[in-house]
Amino acid sequence: MKNLIEVKNIKKNYGKKEAVRGISFNVQENEILGLLGPNGSGKTTTIGMLLGLLKPTSGQIFIDNLKLENHRIEILEMINFISPYIELPKKLTVKQNLNVYAKLYKVQNIEERIEYLSEKLRIEELLDSITGELSSGQKNRVSLAKALINEPRVLLLDEPTASLDPEVGDFVRTFLEEYKKEKKISILLASHNMSEVTRLCKSVLMMKNGEIIDQGKPDDLITKHGRSNLEEVFLKLSRSKNEFN
Amino acid sequence: MSLTRIYGLFLRHFYLITRSFPRVLDLVYWPTIQITLWGFISNFFATHTTYYNNAVGVILTCAILYDFLFRTSIGFNMLFLEEIWSRNFTNLFIAPMKIGEILTSLVITALIRSLIGLVPAVLLTSPLFGISILELGIFLFFLFLSLYIFGITLGILVSSGLLRFGPSFENIAWSTMFLLAPFGCIYYPIETLPEVFQKIAYILPLVYIFEEARNILINQTVDIENIYNAFIWNALYFTLSIILFYYSFNAAKNRGTLINMGE
Numbered sequence: 001m002k003n004l005i006e007v008k009n010i011k012k013n014y015g016k017k018e019a020v021r022g023i024s025f026n027v028q029e030n031e032i033l034g035l036l037g038p039n040g041s042g043k044t045t046t047i048g049m050l051l052g053l054l055k056p057t058s059g060q061i062f063i064d065n066l067k068l069e070n071h072r073i074e075i076l077e078m079i080n081f082i083s084p085y086i087e088l089p090k091k092l093t094v095k096q097n098l099n100v101y102a103k104l105y106k107v108q109n110i111e112e113r114i115e116y117l118s119e120k121l122r123i124e125e126l127l128d129s130i131t132g133e134l135s136s137g138q139k140n141r142v143s144l145a146k147a148l149i150n151e152p153r154v155l156l157l158d159e160p161t162a163s164l165d166p167e168v169g170d171f172v173r174t175f176l177e178e179y180k181k182e183k184k185i186s187i188l189l190a191s192h193n194m195s196e197v198t199r200l201c202k203s204v205l206m207m208k209n210g211e212i213i214d215q216g217k218p219d220d221l222i223t224k225h226g227r228s229n230l231e232e233v234f235l236k237l238s239r240s241k242n243e244f245n
Numbered sequence: 246m247s248l249t250r251i252y253g254l255f256l257r258h259f260y261l262i263t264r265s266f267p268r269v270l271d272l273v274y275w276p277t278i279q280i281t282l283w284g285f286i287s288n289f290f291a292t293h294t295t296y297y298n299n300a301v302g303v304i305l306t307c308a309i310l311y312d313f314l315f316r317t318s319i320g321f322n323m324l325f326l327e328e329i330w331s332r333n334f335t336n337l338f339i340a341p342m343k344i345g346e347i348l349t350s351l352v353i354t355a356l357i358r359s360l361i362g363l364v365p366a367v368l369l370t371s372p373l374f375g376i377s378i379l380e381l382g383i384f385l386f387f388l389f390l391s392l393y394i395f396g397i398t399l400g401i402l403v404s405s406g407l408l409r410f411g412p413s414f415e416n417i418a419w420s421t422m423f424l425l426a427p428f429g430c431i432y433y434p435i436e437t438l439p440e441v442f443q444k445i446a447y448i449l450p451l452v453y454i455f456e457e458a459r460n461i462l463i464n465q466t467v468d469i470e471n472i473y474n475a476f477i478w479n480a481l482y483f484t485l486s487i488i489l490f491y492y493s494f495n496a497a498k499n500r501g502t503l504i505n506m507g508e
Contacts, residue, residue: 014501048504051339055498076341087332104340146336 001028003062004154004186005050010059012045012210019045021210022059027154030184032176034197034218036230037207038238043190046207047156050188051081063154077105082147083158087139090132094123094142097131098149105150117145121175137168144172148179155187161196169193173200194231204230206237213237270417289433302376303462304432307455309370309378311431313363314392314451315422320358321400322407322418324351329412338503344494348487351404352397359393381461384472388454391475394483395450399425401486405493411502431455450478 005027012020020042027033035043048054050061052072061068063075088097095114102110118124121141126134131142140160147155160176161169173196180187191197197204198218206214206221214221214237218230225233262269328334337347370376381388399421406414428442429451435443446452457471497503 044504045501048501053335053338053498053503054501055495073341073343076339079339081335081339083335085332086335088336089327089331089333091331101336101340104337104342106341 001030003027004029004064005033005188006060006062006065007046007050008060008062010046010049010056010061012042012049012054013057019210020049020056023205023207023210023212024059025205025212025215027186027188029153029186030180031203032180032187032189032201034201034204035188035190035207036192036194036197036204036234041207042210043207044158045210047081047158047188047190050156051079052076077150078152079154079156080147080150080152081156081158082143082160084140084160084162085158086143088131088143088146090130092131093128094131094134094145095127097142098127098145101146101149107149107151113149113151114145117148120179121145122171136163137165140164140168140172144175151183153185155185157187157189157191159191159193160189161191161193169196176200194229194234198230206234208237285427285437286432289437302380303459305370305376306378306381306462307431307458309363309366310388310392310455310458311426311429312366313359313389314396316359316362317355317393317396318399318403318422319419321351321355321397322403323358324354325400325404325407326415326418329407329415335504344491348401348490351400355397355400356393359396381458384457384461384467387472388458391450391454391472391479394476394479395454398479398482398486401483401490405486405489408490408493408497408502409500411505425449425451428452429455434459448478450475450482453478 003026005025007023007025009022009024010020011018011022023042023046025033035046037043045054049056050063050068052068052075063071063079066075068075089100092100098114098117099110102113107113114127118127121144123138123141123145126138126142129138131139134142144160157176161172164172176187177200179185187200189197189201201218203217204215204221205212214224216224221233222228222230225236227233227236328337367378370378378385403414403418403421406417428438428446428449430438430446431451435446435452435456438446453471453475457468457475460466460468460471
């Protein structure tokens with residue numbers, strides 16, 4: 001399988017503080033890689049660097065063999081991002097928002113694309129609604145539609161189901177599984193929901209203090225650390241004082 | 246009434262102010278600027294009561310020109326701030342847009358916003374005060390163009406500050422125009438200013454624009470040099486603002502401001 005994301009020894013320092021300390025990993029085509037770690041472990045910084053919002057202090061990032069430093073625009077055309085911490089303009093209708101982003105990403109058949117995503121994400125009836133008046137679950141599905149508007153080959157998800165009720169959370173997870181299977185995209189998923197990670201991810205990276213402290217398939221990590229589920233592995237690694245393996 | 250709770254709420258705002266230099270600056274500089282601006286205006290009218298034959302016409306024309314500048318600059322900043330307030334900032338900067346595309350789009354939108362505000366003001370002055378800004382003739386276009394470029398330049402400079410320092414720079418966005426107003430010589434000739442201030446005024450395009458507007462209206466003559474000087478200074482500041490915006494964008498990528506702005 002081809003690597004769509006290649007991260008080579010990236011570091012990010014804010015002054016003297018080392019937020020990310022030389023991490024390397026790959027995400028293959030048609031793979032969901034989980035990025036786990038306690039708050040402040042460097043997950044968001046890593047995602048920020050992959051999105052070109054943050055400049056690594058050192059190291060290299062390649063997306064589909066293109067170096068991010070030299071091909072920012074081409075890379076941004078093929079990736080997208082969803083996070084509960086960013087929103088779409090509240091005063092615009094859902095359709096206006098999707099239309100704006102379709103144009104920013106130079107989507108060819110805008111009407112067709114919006115129709116397809118609306119049907120898949122069950123937001124047809126919300127298209128004329130004001131975005132700011134939607135419920136959390138509805139906003140989440142609309143944000144997902146925006147994140148898929150450019151048919152990304154790489155999708156970065158930062159806690160995509162945070163604050164959603166179990167039913168909507170399950171809908172989003174099922175949708176992501178099917179969409180990944182159908183389009184063979186690569187997904188990097190940062191999440192604190194361990195059952196979500198166990199269900200969706202082929203493999204996971206455990207981060208702490210800006211470093212990758214362990215990685216592997218969820219089942220293998222559970223066995224390796226002698227725990228009964230991924231949450232217990234997470235707690236063990238988070239609480240350990242660098243006794244990683 | 247609990248003094249502890251009252252003090253607690255006071256602390257909430259006090260901490261916010263003391264943690265942000267732009268907020269402290271904001272507190273100090275509004276009164277200073279207002280006193281300075283109105284001091285010069287009062288001083289001029291007290292000593293030159295016969296300077297204007299048609300004081301209302303000249304003042305209103307200058308007020309419309311200044312308002313156009315104000316709307317253009319604030320309009321540009323508003324477009325940028327809207328993205329921060331709506332937490333859409335990150336979405337915008339992860340879209341495959343070149344910085345030049347973002348700036349061009351904002352520049353065009355700011356122009357449309359300013360024109361929407363300008364047209365009713367121009368139309369109202371004639372029936373209400375018997376004054377038409379169109380008396381400035383073809384040179385009106387050059388004066389507006391010059392003001393538009395300077396307004397956009399200020400907008401880009403403030404947006405650079407927002408990129409570099411984050412949302413706390415917002416207060417500066419509102420007050421840039423007032424800082425420049427006394428030096429712009431909008432309502433009085435440059436000779437009204439103290440010599441030190443005159444030196445500052447001469448390196449701003451505003452003084453040439455408003456001097457020329459008054460020159461056309463009062464003396465019925467055109468001094469091309471004023472228009473030329475305004476464009477030269479505009480070209481310089483506009484170029485600097487673009488360079489600074491790119492610099493701030495790169496600095497924001499180093500400091501992480503872009504990723505925190507949306508949160």
